[in-house]
Amino acid sequence: MKYFMIVLFHVVYSQVCAQEARIKGTVVQAENHIPILYAYVQLVNANNQISYTDVEGRFEFNALPAGTYYLSIHSLGHESIRDTLQLKTSETLFVTYELQESIIEIPEIEITARNEVAFTTINSIDFKLRPINTTQDLLRMVPGLFIAQHAGGGKAEQLFLRGFDVDHGTDVAISVDNMPVNMVSHAHGQGYADLHFVIPETVDNIQFNKGCFQANTGDFNTAGAVKFQTKNFIPENKVKIEAGRFNTYRALLLLNLFPAKDSVERKHSLYVASEAFYSKGFFENPQHFNRFNVFVKYHGILSRNTFLTASLSTFGSRWDASGQIPQRAVNDGSIGWFGSIDNSEGGNTSRSNANIQLTTEAGTLGTWINQVFWSNYAFSLFSNFTFYKEDPTHGDAIHQYENRNMFGYTTSLKRDYMAAGITVKTNIGGGYRGDVIDNIGLAHVERRVFLNDVKKGSIHENNLNGFMDASLLLSARLTFNAGLRYDYFLFSYKSSIEDSTSASRGQGVLSPKANIYYKLTHAVQLYLSGGYGFHSNDARVSVYKTNQSSLPRAKSADLGTNLKVGNKLFVNMALWYMYLESEYVYVGDDGLLELSGSTRRYGIDMSFRYQILKWLFADMDLNLAKPRYIDLPKGENYVPLAPPITSTGGLSVKQNNWSASLRYRFLGKRAAVEDNSIIASGYFIMDAVANYQWRMFQFGITAENIFNQKWREAQFATESQLKNETVPVTEIHFTPGTPFYIKGTIAVCF
Incomplete structure (x- = not known):
């Protein structure tokens, strides 16, 4: 290759x-x-x-x-x-x-021999039909991607995709305006991806892919990748107010800062978006989750061949949490369904970003894109998962914290031309990312009061990468794409309390990719994709275990189709396979290294978008997976918390000045431990939303869990010990999901 x-x-x-x-x-x-x-x-x-x-x-x-x-x-x-x-x-x-x-017309969808068919079609339909008011809504726009929140609302969501419990982002690469969201060597978990700094109303589109088939996406792109693009222009100013149950409030401002005349000509755009959010929460111990965001973006056409985009943003949040509670404490009445064992959990976090991109039409050379970005990030989280198992006197509460600066540069040259009568599209590029974490640690605390350090130090991590990608449009029916990517990492860790663990290490990985797209008929496209991907391990793993790979490989393949059935039904379907190498994982909750064996996953993804009437649409995503460890005996080789079945879907109405949607979310039961002796239960939740526009006013109402189901949003098999217990117990610990919740919205556009 x-x-x-x-x-x-x-x-x-x-x-x-x-x-x-x-x-x-x-x-x-x-x-x-x-x-x-x-x-x-x-x-x-x-x-x-x-x-x-x-x-x-x-x-x-x-x-x-x-x-x-x-x-x-x-x-x-x-x-x-x-x-x-x-x-x-x-x-x-x-x-x-x-x-x-x-109006949206599914019959107008064109089936081609190009790779854009699946995600552009699904993305366009969903974006126009589904309202987006939260970062959770953004993530749920990706077919097959499930989320769970389990720490008071301010912590990054736990993700599930293609039979992966992705944790907080270890196996899904997430970016905003081509700036990485995933945090390497994070205090809580590798690949931690907190999207709360994004104001949902500023997002223009979402690109996604499942598997590791794109050469321009590197670290964490194993199960898939999600790329958010914010708006370069806003069509109008907007002030929005939301209020809901559990003392939940949100205010939004979208404001054009350039005169209207200049804005209409679309030569330059400058706007500011700001968001303030507060929720007391539905737990017995209030979570007092508050968040404040500011986002400013400029987009200018400097000349016919030059475009400049620049943005600044800052975000901060604070919250309290009830944590994950043991099932036995609920069963014996010690605490209620929304109670807690240690109500001192919670945290705060902040992130400020600067992002500049210059796009130049370089004549016959193609389109040259250069980007620089910088983030300043702070994180502080108090948790208690095992209660009194390790310390019967003070308890097992921990404090995870870090302060980092992340900076980087990317460049790419895209070129389309004819060669030997064949249309060729090339993309060649490279980049650098550096993370300087001068203060990262894990401490033992009691009700947020420091007791002793467990781990403390500094991390410097550097990633240098380059890629080549070429698509050959061999005919109107056949496209061949091939890519090659190389990443080199340099990991450095210096302990503040254990000098003997200070070390550095470098390692590189080569990732080939290939895709074939074939237009069988005017209504059917077939595709075959194969490639290598990887996710980096925490720097502390890399320098401790030099005989193990710091960049465990993923090998992935898809055999799929995009097709129209009749004029009104669009279908995307794929059989997929993925192998993930053995790896060592740094567990931030206890500061230890945990060996995880190689895994094999395979399954089928299905997406359906159906236009019943001109104003009535139905959609469904169904995802089946079989994740297993390879080296463990049959029956003892389940991958904990990896979901074998997920599905979302619903009905949407879009007509004149009003829209509405009724939607479901289903996640099946799954093994919580390798031998399947402990089960994490599934759930089926229904949500609804309706919006109406009258002149310059917009009105909306949103309801979650409309049947008020009792459900467990996040679940883990954890060994813990309560204050009155003499031995630890391993069982399901969970965070309860949202009960019936309703909120109203009013917005003024001008």
Whole structure:
């Protein structure tokens, strides 16, 4: 594979392409001139060449002979456009198209031999039909991704995807505007991904992929990757107020800072978004969760060929928590369903970001993108999982904390051209990420009062990477994609209390990728994907266990299809397989190393989007998985907390000025320990939402768990000992899920 990639890229870049003429265009919304992302553009009479618009709404066709061309443009939720263009020899023709907003029409979905079909279609449908008011809503937009909150609302959500208990992000790479969210060598858990710094109303789209098949995504991309893109423009100013049960309140401000005239021309945009949130919570001991966010973003067209995007944001939150409670304490009446054993749990966290991206159209070289980012991050968490097992006098409460600066640079050069009559799309790039954590530790505490250090030190971690990716559009029916990525890590850890553990280590990993997309008929696309991925281990694992890989590999394969059944049903379906190597894991809750063997997972993902009527839509995602350890005996090889079945779905109404949705979430029961002797129970929850717009006012009502089910949101098999017990007990410890909750919303747009 390595030799093949070297030869491929040598051929691609050594050929001289005779480009006769080009068409370069932009697609925008007619009502506000905001660029449309992933609009489908087709040259009907040029071998049916197709393109998808980028974040600037741009598309391009190269190496065209002079003549007459017929252009067709489609975008879900907009009226289609067709145009006739006359192209002269060696001419570059610039065109702009404005699409009028209309109802969503699934029959307009185009099946092609391109990889954009699945996620662009599902993303477009879901984004237009489902309201997004919380960061939880953002994550739930990814088909098959489940979340659980288990520490007072302020802690990053626990994630589940493709038979993985991802913890807080170990096996899902998450980014916002191409800036990493996952934290390496985190005080609580590797890959910790806290998205609470994102204001949901600023998110423009979500790109996702399952498996490890994209060369431009590296660390933590094993089960999948999720990329959030914030808006470059906001169509109008907005003030929103929300209020709900359990003394829950939220206020939002979206404000354009540039004059309206300049904003309509869309040459420059500058807006500020701010969010304040408070909730007393539904626990017997109030969680007093409060959060404050500010986000400022500039986007400017500096010239026809240069675009600048820059953003600043800051976020801070604080909360109390009731923690994970043992089932036996609820059964004997010691505490209630929403009670706690140690009510001193909780924490606070903050993150400030700066992110700058410069996009340059470099002529025949292609599109050159350069980005720099920086984050300052602080984290403090108080927890007690085992109560009095280790210390019968003071209890087992712990304090995990860190302060870090994360900074990085990425560059990529994208180029589309013709070579030997074949359309070639290349993307070559690289980057650097550095994490400087000068104060990271684990301490033993009693009711948040320090007792003694368990671990304390500093971590410096550096990641240098490069990748190559090429897509060959071999025909209107067949596309071949191949990629290669290399990552090198340098881990350093210096202990403040154990000098003998101070050390450093470097290691690299090579990750090949390959994808084939085939358009079988006008309604059926088949694809086959295979590749290697990895997630890095905590730096403390890397320097302690030099005979073990710091970058355990994942090997993944998908065999799938995207198809339209009739005119109104879109289906994505994939059979998948994943192997994950043996690894050592640093367990932040006790400061120890834990050996986890190699695993094998396989399953099937199914997504359905159905337009029943022009205004009524149904959707369902069903995900089946069989996760097992390879080296353990049968019956004792279950992967704890890895879900074998998950499903979401619902009905959505979209008509004129109002919309509504009724949705379900189902997560099946799963093994909590390797021999399946302890079971984590499943749940089925129904939610509902309705919105109405009248002139400049928007009204909404949201209800969660409308049948008021008692359910366990997060569950763990934990060995713990209560104050009155003489020996520890291993059983399910859980955080109860939200009871019936309702909130109302009113917003003013101007």
